[in-house]
Amino acid sequence: MEKLILITNDDGVGAVGIKLLTELAKEFGRVVVVAPDGARSGQSNAITVELPIYCQKLHEEPNLDIFACSGTPTDCVKLALNKILDREPDLILSGINHGSNSSINVLYSGTMGAVFEGCIQGISSVGFSFCSDNKAIDFTFCLPYFRTIIEKVLNEPLKKGICLNVNAPLGKIKGIKVCCQGSGVWTEEFDERNKPDGKRYFWLTGSFVSKSEDDIRSDEWAHKNGFISIVPQRIDLTDYEAFDQLKNSGYETL
Amino acid sequence: MEKLILITNDDGVGAVGIKLLTELAKEFGRVVVVAPDGARSGQSNAITVELPIYCQKLHEEPNLDIFACSGTPTDCVKLALNKILDREPDLILSGINHGSNSSINVLYSGTMGAVFEGCIQGISSVGFSFCSDNKAIDFTFCLPYFRTIIEKVLNEPLKKGICLNVNAPLGKIKGIKVCCQGSGVWTEEFDERNKPDGKRYFWLTGSFVSKSEDDIRSDEWAHKNGFISIVPQRIDLTDYEAFDQLKNSGYETL
Numbered sequence: 001m002e003k004l005i006l007i008t009n010d011d012g013v014g015a016v017g018i019k020l021l022t023e024l025a026k027e028f029g030r031v032v033v034v035a036p037d038g039a040r041s042g043q044s045n046a047i048t049v050e051l052p053i054y055c056q057k058l059h060e061e062p063n064l065d066i067f068a069c070s071g072t073p074t075d076c077v078k079l080a081l082n083k084i085l086d087r088e089p090d091l092i093l094s095g096i097n098h099g100s101n102s103s104i105n106v107l108y109s110g111t112m113g114a115v116f117e118g119c120i121q122g123i124s125s126v127g128f129s130f131c132s133d134n135k136a137i138d139f140t141f142c143l144p145y146f147r148t149i150i151e152k153v154l155n156e157p158l159k160k161g162i163c164l165n166v167n168a169p170l171g172k173i174k175g176i177k178v179c180c181q182g183s184g185v186w187t188e189e190f191d192e193r194n195k196p197d198g199k200r201y202f203w204l205t206g207s208f209v210s211k212s213e214d215d216i217r218s219d220e221w222a223h224k225n226g227f228i229s230i231v232p233q234r235i236d237l238t239d240y241e242a243f244d245q246l247k248n249s250g251y252e253t254l
Numbered sequence: 255m256e257k258l259i260l261i262t263n264d265d266g267v268g269a270v271g272i273k274l275l276t277e278l279a280k281e282f283g284r285v286v287v288v289a290p291d292g293a294r295s296g297q298s299n300a301i302t303v304e305l306p307i308y309c310q311k312l313h314e315e316p317n318l319d320i321f322a323c324s325g326t327p328t329d330c331v332k333l334a335l336n337k338i339l340d341r342e343p344d345l346i347l348s349g350i351n352h353g354s355n356s357s358i359n360v361l362y363s364g365t366m367g368a369v370f371e372g373c374i375q376g377i378s379s380v381g382f383s384f385c386s387d388n389k390a391i392d393f394t395f396c397l398p399y400f401r402t403i404i405e406k407v408l409n410e411p412l413k414k415g416i417c418l419n420v421n422a423p424l425g426k427i428k429g430i431k432v433c434c435q436g437s438g439v440w441t442e443e444f445d446e447r448n449k450p451d452g453k454r455y456f457w458l459t460g461s462f463v464s465k466s467e468d469d470i471r472s473d474e475w476a477h478k479n480g481f482i483s484i485v486p487q488r489i490d491l492t493d494y495e496a497f498d499q500l501k502n503s504g505y506e507t508l
Contacts, residue, residue: 039304041303041304042300042301042302042303043298043300044297044298044299044300044301044328044367045298045299045361045362046296046297046298046300046326046362046364047296047298047362047458048296048458049295049296049458050293050295052447052455052456052457053444053455053456053457053458054453054454054455054456055454055456071458072300074298074362075458078440078442078444078458079444079456081442082442082443082444083444083446083456104374104489106491107299107370107374107489107491108299108300108301108328110300113298116361120358120361120439121439122439152503152504152505156503158496158499159496159499161437161493162493162496162499175506176505176506177505177506177507177508178497178500178501178505178506178507178508179507179508180490180492180494180508181490181491181492183415183490185374185375185376186332188332188335188336189336190307190332190333190336190337192337193306199308200308200309201306201307201308202306202307202308202309202333202337203306203307204301204302204303204307204325204329204332216508217508218508221508222508230500230505231491231492232492232493232496232497232499232500233491233492233493234491234492234493234496235358235361236434236435236437237360237361237435237485237487237488237491238434238435238485238486238487238488239415239416239486239487239488240434242412242413242416242486242488243432243486245412245413245416245486246432246484246486247432249406249410250406251406251430251431251432251484252429252430252431252432253431253432253433254431254432254433254434254470254471254472254475254476
């Protein structure tokens, strides 16, 4: 049977990255794009519960339908699976994101939120990101690597509960490495301003500080050394190693 | 030195749950509440990047300040740490949420999003939830158990990278159990309607289907059997066990 691939992102349906990913996915089967109608960066696994969700078809051609949705990336996946697709897709792809979703950024990422949603639903899901926010950079050089990954996942679906977070660095690519999620933190700098009426407001800004560029198993190390990273990520966030610490603190465990 | 406790939630600064948690935390030191100005359910780890963030002080008394913030629970933690608190807090508490954040719901939860943010920042962080959406239920009976947990964490900070997800079931409590995150899925039912002008929209609805009530290590089992669950959750979402599968698929690993 022809493969069915669902695509979404968090940069919005008009972004360059999702267009490249759509063209790539069309090589493998029928593609349905259900993506936010504008930017939804930093939306994590957020769902829309306080507002109505709109969805409209923007485009159709043989083997490709494109829908724009007013919700979050996670909403897009839920809506696609429940209201748009006629069967469960073989694969969910998210991206290609403009900006890194490696290290701790996976927790804030709307791109990866959609991927986690696919994973919760038991569908093989992969997020693709490019580690630069510079919209002017042509990142078609990543596509052959991403093609390989898509092909592999279609041939051998991912284990339940696991999804892939793929990030490509800037510059010459030496290959692909499976690695672990790096550690890091955002040093926030809230930009404080006043409205014309004097009311104070803030813009969230700041910069990411990697703490794992020297950790030779991490995605940050991979990027620094010219490799595309694949981090297998899980939706079971239990820390099983913490059970012992908690037992020592006097808790009973199941 | 006097303990400093930061409190937030996702039901909004006016919710009953955060008032109960604030009263409880005051027993242990100085409390600063920075919480959303309204409901932010299902906001996960979302951050606000496309809109300005407002924040205003609602109340002050000795050892207690309360602020309302226009952002997400994660924004509240970031803003508190960067713009409001005069030092790093000893503890971050989130909740008490009206509604379960156990099992897979931890991924969508704004309550737990704030807790993960605290954990990323290296601060001991705990989320408290009550497994019923019924606002009429008096859940003060949970407070003695939550008091014990707060006291323990203040005495013995959590290991870096780990935070706690505490959920209390309805009914008579038999005790507290440390357990693992259950599995489950939401069966979405989008409620489809038309605006007066005919434009179609959807409300996200549906019901949670637990797949782990019979798994005797899971939070869902704990609740079914009258126990408050504590799941130690991690911010490193790497699935280390998947490395082998990926190696077998022909990938190189770091």
